[in-house]
Amino acid sequence: MSEIVQISDLHKSFGDLNVLKGIDLTVQSGETVVLLGSSGSGKSTLLRCVNFMEEPTQGSVSLHGELIGTEAGGKMQYRESELCALRTRIGMVFQHFNLFPHMTVEQNVMEGQVTVLKRSKSEAQSKAMTQLERVGLADKASEYPARLSGGQKQRVAIARALAMDPDVMLFDEVTSALDPELVGEVLKTMRQLADEGMTMLVVTHELGFAYHVANRVLFLHDGKILEEGKPQQVLKNPQTQRMREFLDGHSLFKLPD
Amino acid sequence: MTHTWDFATIIQNWQVLWVGLKGTVLIFLVTVVLGLAGGLLVGIARYARSRFLNWPAMAFVEVFRNTPVLVQIIWFYYAFPILTGIEVNPFLAAVLGISLNTMAFSAEIYRAGIQSIDPGQWEAGKAIGMTYNQTLRRIILPVAIKRVLPALTNRGIEVFKMSTLASVVAYVETLNQAKLIADLNFNPIEAYTAVALIFFVVLYPVVQGTYVLERILKKGD
Amino acid sequence: MVEWNFLAVFSDFDLLMIGLSNTLKVTALALLFGVPLGLVFAVMRLSTTRPLSMAAAFIIEFFRTTPPLVQLFWFFFALPILIDVRMTPFIAAIVTFSIQSSAFFAEIFRGGIQSIDKGQWEGAKAIGMNYRQSLQRVILPQAVKRMIPAFMERSIELLKTTTLVSTVAYADLMFQANDLAQKTFRPLEVYTVVAVMYFLLIFVFSQLSIAVERRLAQSGESTVR
Ligand SMILES: Nc1ncnc2c1ncn2[C@@H]1O[C@H](COP(=O)(O)OP(=O)(O)OP(=O)(O)O)[C@@H](O)[C@H]1O
Ligand SMILES: [Mg+2]
Numbered sequence: 138m139s140e141i142v143q144i145s146d147l148h149k150s151f152g153d154l155n156v157l158k159g160i161d162l163t164v165q166s167g168e169t170v171v172l173l174g175s176s177g178s179g180k181s182t183l184l185r186c187v188n189f190m191e192e193p194t195q196g197s198v199s200l201h202g203e204l205i206g207t208e209a210g211g212k213m214q215y216r217e218s219e220l221c222a223l224r225t226r227i228g229m230v231f232q233h234f235n236l237f238p239h240m241t242v243e244q245n246v247m248e249g250q251v252t253v254l255k256r257s258k259s260e261a262q263s264k265a266m267t268q269l270e271r272v273g274l275a276d277k278a279s280e281y282p283a284r285l286s287g288g289q290k291q292r293v294a295i296a297r298a299l300a301m302d303p304d305v306m307l308f309d310e311v312t313s314a315l316d317p318e319l320v321g322e323v324l325k326t327m328r329q330l331a332d333e334g335m336t337m338l339v340v341t342h343e344l345g346f347a348y349h350v351a352n353r354v355l356f357l358h359d360g361k362i363l364e365e366g367k368p369q370q371v372l373k374n375p376q377t378q379r380m381r382e383f384l385d386g387h388s389l390f391k392l393p394d
Numbered sequence: 395m396t397h398t399w400d401f402a403t404i405i406q407n408w409q410v411l412w413v414g415l416k417g418t419v420l421i422f423l424v425t426v427v428l429g430l431a432g433g434l435l436v437g438i439a440r441y442a443r444s445r446f447l448n449w450p451a452m453a454f455v456e457v458f459r460n461t462p463v464l465v466q467i468i469w470f471y472y473a474f475p476i477l478t479g480i481e482v483n484p485f486l487a488a489v490l491g492i493s494l495n496t497m498a499f500s501a502e503i504y505r506a507g508i509q510s511i512d513p514g515q516w517e518a519g520k521a522i523g524m525t526y527n528q529t530l531r532r533i534i535l536p537v538a539i540k541r542v543l544p545a546l547t548n549r550g551i552e553v554f555k556m557s558t559l560a561s562v563v564a565y566v567e568t569l570n571q572a573k574l575i576a577d578l579n580f581n582p583i584e585a586y587t588a589v590a591l592i593f594f595v596v597l598y599p600v601v602q603g604t605y606v607l608e609r610i611l612k613k614g615d
Numbered sequence: 616m617v618e619w620n621f622l623a624v625f626s627d628f629d630l631l632m633i634g635l636s637n638t639l640k641v642t643a644l645a646l647l648f649g650v651p652l653g654l655v656f657a658v659m660r661l662s663t664t665r666p667l668s669m670a671a672a673f674i675i676e677f678f679r680t681t682p683p684l685v686q687l688f689w690f691f692f693a694l695p696i697l698i699d700v701r702m703t704p705f706i707a708a709i710v711t712f713s714i715q716s717s718a719f720f721a722e723i724f725r726g727g728i729q730s731i732d733k734g735q736w737e738g739a740k741a742i743g744m745n746y747r748q749s750l751q752r753v754i755l756p757q758a759v760k761r762m763i764p765a766f767m768e769r770s771i772e773l774l775k776t777t778t779l780v781s782t783v784a785y786a787d788l789m790f791q792a793n794d795l796a797q798k799t800f801r802p803l804e805v806y807t808v809v810a811v812m813y814f815l816l817i818f819v820f821s822q823l824s825i826a827v828e829r830r831l832a833q834s835g836e837s838t839v840r
Contacts, residue, residue: 188741221743224740224743235738237739249743253748465809469806472806477803555683583697586689587693589685590681
């Protein structure tokens with residue numbers, strides 16, 4: 138196993154608000170890591186620091202052992218071109234899909250390949266179809282996003298990210314905006330990805346997914362990782378009062394004995 | 395070519411500009427009052443259900459919105475006197491052109507304002523025994539006008555800028571006087587820059603004011 | 616009683632047609648330069664680099680708050696003193712109306728760009744697009760559709776404003792009318808015919824823009840002002 142993402146001593150603040158206060162995290166190749174934490178604990182912020190949608194205020198992120206940014210005078214400097222190149226190697230899926238409504242499903246999945254990676258149209262198209270088949274939506278290729286259900290939109294968004302051949306995928310509460318009956322299809326797609334060996338960092342409130350799919354679960358609280366371990370261990374035998382309270386708040390979830 | 399800016403001649407001729415400024419303010423006040431008040435009447439007529447009010451109002455709005463103001467001013471200056479025998483001086487021609495144009499534009503603003511009021515308000519007025527006119531005056535218009543205040547202010551700004559068109563028929567206003575100064579002192583660059591700055595200095599705070607007004611009204615709604 | 620006599624006007628009607636084509640030419644060229652320039656100002660104005668956005672804001676506000684006729688005089692009479700150019704009425708008209716309308720188009724672009732959901736920027740960013748690619752491929756195609764009604768309205772205003780070029784002796788429709796009125800001694804007929812010509816031209820464009828706005832509203836597109 139090799140390290141894909143390595144985060145060390147990561148801090149992030151918005152003005153006076155210190156959201157992340159020193160995060161150390163390594164994600165190994167093929168691993169699925171689930172990030173838990175109550176609302177406002179900084180899960181999205183951490184995820185967004187990994188692909189630099191937010192710039193960390195302190196600390197470093199490495200991908201495949203390469204440090205992102207260059208140090209100058211004790212502060213990290215990031216160039217736009219470097220970050221754009223980085224983001225092609227890190228896929229991200231959002232709560233609200235963020236599909237491009239003026240493009241068909243297929244065009245959505247081709248867009249990054251053609252515009253950013255400069256792949257030829259025909260190559261991008263065949264890759265797009267491969268990924269759409271992977272998420273079970275090949276038959277929707279020529280539809281516009283407006284005509285898809287929430288679950289289908291989210292699977293297109295996953296295909297769009299996968300088409301860039303990323304080294305790691307970030308998922309930020311991708312089922313939270315979905316009607317309950319549509320959650321399953323998206324989780325199934327994610328599980329299938331995990332089984333195929335994709336490296337994934339997942340923020341979710343679906344404890345069942347964490348329990349069954351994650352290799353490792355982290356609990357974020359007050360800007361730090363409070364608990365970390367195998368799902369069976371963290372979810373069944375929480376070590377801290379905070380984690381127990383958090384799990385009590387998700388009483389709908391019944392852990393298997 | 396390097397030009398050395400020299401505003402001294404402008405300052406020496408401040409009285410000439412001052413006369414122009416007074417002319418600008420005069421024509422602005424007359425046209426903005428006529429235009430916005432007359433526009434209210436046309437707007438109400440435009441909203442009315444009676445065809446005898448509605449159609450002429452619509453025709454008026456279409457004619458004056460769809461022709462350039464300059465064409466209107468010139469028509470009133472050169473053509474209107476022949477048609478009617480009424481003598482028209484530059485001031486009157488400009489006032490007619492600008493205020494009729496403003497009436498047409500503001501009528502549409504008032505109408506949109508009136509239309510934006512919840513029909514329930516009309517019914518409430520009726521329910522307490524008010525006539526159409528009473529409901530309009532006491533219930534609908536106060537709210538409608540408040541709502542379109544930013545749009546009316548913008549119209550006012552347009553009217554202020556439009557006042558320069560009066561110079562085309564040689565009405566004495568700021569631009570006309572600047573031209574005089576420029577022709578006499580061979581300093582068009584300073585003269586026209588001064589006029590541009592005058593308008594900017596007057597209107598910039600007003601424009602910023604409308605942004606504030608819009609925000610306040612949005613919050614109040 | 617006034618006796619209308621249109622004979623003189625119609626025997627020289629080709630003069631007015633030349634004017635009309637010049638009016639359309641100036642409008643079209645001002646649009647051709649004004650729209651892209653407006654986009655540039657809008658992007659500058661939205662920039663997070665303070666000096667850039669402040670410079671754009673100043674240019675935009677300056678050209679929106681000063682009368683177009685003053686601008687035209689400035690470019691025609693004053694600019695040639697500042698820089699060494701041979702100014703013609705035609706060039707002055709194009710320069711003035713391009714910049715003047717670009718200030719208004721900039722605000723329309725800005726409204727359109729800002730009306731697009733932030734998630735669209737994020738979606739574009741997440742697949743590795745830079746600012747320019749995001750704007751060009753994702754944001755603008757969506758924004759432009761919403762801007763069409765405001766854009767058409769502004770173009771019609773521009774068409775009306777071009778009458779000002781007659782004051783610096785460019786042979787647009789208004790100028791040709793003045794010319795013809797003097798030549799024929801029939802100002803009533805000449806100015807009435809020209810007013811009707813302007814009315815028809817602008818009315819047709821207005822109706823067109825209303826029709827387009829209605830189509831967009833039907834297709835559920837929101838619009839910006
Ligand atoms: N761009 C920003 N500017 C200012 N504050 C921000 C910004 N983004 C996030 N925050 C704040 O940082 C804190 C953490 O936000 P974050 O979105 O990371 O939480 P989260 O754990 O993802 O919560 P949720 O479960 O609700 O999505 C919150 O208090 C939020 O208000
Ligand atoms: Mg979040």
